[in-house]
Amino acid sequence: MGGTREIEALLRECAPQVLGMLVRRHGGFDACEDALQEALIAAARQWPQDGVPDNARAWLFTVATHKYIDQLRADAARRRREDALASATPEAELVARAADVPATEADDSLALLFLCCHPDLSPPSRIALTLRAVGGLTTAQIAAAFLVPEATMAQRISRAKRTVKAAGGGLARPEGAARAAGLAEVRHVLYLTFNEGYTASGGDVLTAPALSTEAIRLTRLLHRLVPEDTETAGLLALMLLTDARRPARTSPLGELVPLAEQDRSRWDGRLIGEGVELIGRTLPKGQVGPYQLQAAIAAVHDGAGSAEATDWPQILVLYELLERTEDNPVITLNRAVAVAMVHGPEAGLELLAGLAEDRRLAHHHRLLATRAHLLELLGDAERAAEAYRAAARRATSAPERRHLTERARRLG
The missing domain is CATH 1.10.150 (DNA polymerase; domain 1)
Structure with missing residues (x-):
């Protein structure tokens, strides 16, 4: 039994x-x-x-x-x-x-993943349907992870199934370009699921461990199904290397602890070792994609014994390569931090100034929070505090909002 x-x-x-x-x-x-x-x-x-x-x-x-x-x-x-x-x-x-x-x-799991990530579905619906059909989670479990009523999640899943049915989606493994596109959609859904678990977009808690754990499990499954796909291997390595820090990401009271202030002895060495080994095997195999590059950046962070010992020049090079692979303002935002650590806060702030014109990020709290951080490094406490307060007003996650408010308070 x-x-x-x-x-x-x-x-x-x-x-x-x-x-x-x-x-x-x-x-x-x-x-x-x-x-x-x-x-x-x-x-x-x-x-x-x-x-x-x-x-x-x-x-x-x-x-x-x-x-x-x-x-x-x-x-x-x-x-x-x-x-x-x-x-x-x-x-x-x-x-x-x-x-x-x-x-x-x-084992039709791969075809099932393709079906759940049907292009006619919205990203939230793809995530919900994947967790239900492939992950085996109940509607109540998915609703609890996303902090929404069970009835709301049930409606979302029902609409997703109706959409798939109306689109005539069947259980088939696409080939050629369609297969590559399908794999990209599945990876993106798993990536979004992990991110929502690692940093919840809203609510009173910083993380939803059930989501990130399930995303890792499903990505392991996908990696077994397509072991030759280097980007899937890169995504799995990225998740492992990132999730390894989760034990140190929050204080005993559940408050956010920034990477530079985390107790690195609490990081999961087993996950770090697995992630480093995986990305080390994957990078030399061929064309390098964004998930592999993000995993390489995470590996550099995880390999540093302290924030001061981080190899920022290497991280900057990796972000420059990553920025060439896709047009994503979040990558530029992160590169600005690396630029600041290598060339000084002024250089990082200059890079951020251009992002203020990008509608995809212009009103996001993380742009303001990053600007506040760089102003703090520059020694401009007054403007940094003002930026932290502005970022807190836009944050949808209560722990992030409290963290940003506290940073502003410390600066006066």
Whole structure:
């Protein structure tokens, strides 16, 4: 009889495989996903008491298939289809089929990730659907992680499934340029999920560990599915190297602790070692992309014994390379800090001045917070405090707002 955590881990591992099998057999992503969720709930209730079946995947596939048939039975317009399906496929055959499907056919996780990251969906909907269908999280768990009511998240997921259905999305692995584009979409969704977990965009807590942990788990899955993809490896390394600092990111009271002030002895050395090894293996393999470069920057930070010992010239070079790969004002914002650390605060502030004209960042609190930090380094306490207060007024996260307000207070 497995423990609760072991069962939860097994269910999450099986969920995308079983959903892929259901969609490939029956079609209708939304109905199959609903049937799987009912099967997962049944397993979570029964397995702790009755024990884990010898073939957990076959058990889930069988129960989900019966749930799917029940859904068809409830739909009078599909009664003929349901009757034919029920009579043609006895339970024993379902179990045997689920047990004997080759791994290459059974593991449709990659195609499922592509489907959940359908281009017709908004980024929040892609994240929610991925966590539900591939991550195996319940609607309540996803809602809690995003700090929204369960009903709100249920509506978001339902709309996402309707959108996928209307777009005619099926379970297929695209090839060529479509595959590359699909992988890019999946990586972006996982990246956004991790970032929301590492620094919540709103609410009273700084982090939502369940989201970043799940993003890492799903990125590990994606890396296993496409081990040759260097950007996926870079994304995984970036997450590991960043998440390694999480234990030191907050004070005992949950307040934000900046990187330069963190107790580095609390960083997770195991994650750092894994991330450094992964990015070290990946960088020499070919064309370097933005996730690999961000991972390399994180590795430099994590390898420094103190803030003063950080190799800022190397970080600046990496940011300059990163800026060439994509047009993103946040990269320039971070490069401004590196410029300030290498060439002085005035040089960094000069770079920030140009960002004030970029509509994507002009009203973001992080632009003002970075400006305040550089003014503080310059010794201009009055203007720095004013910028910190302005940044605090725009921050949507309560811990970030309190941190910025406290920085202003210290400067007077």
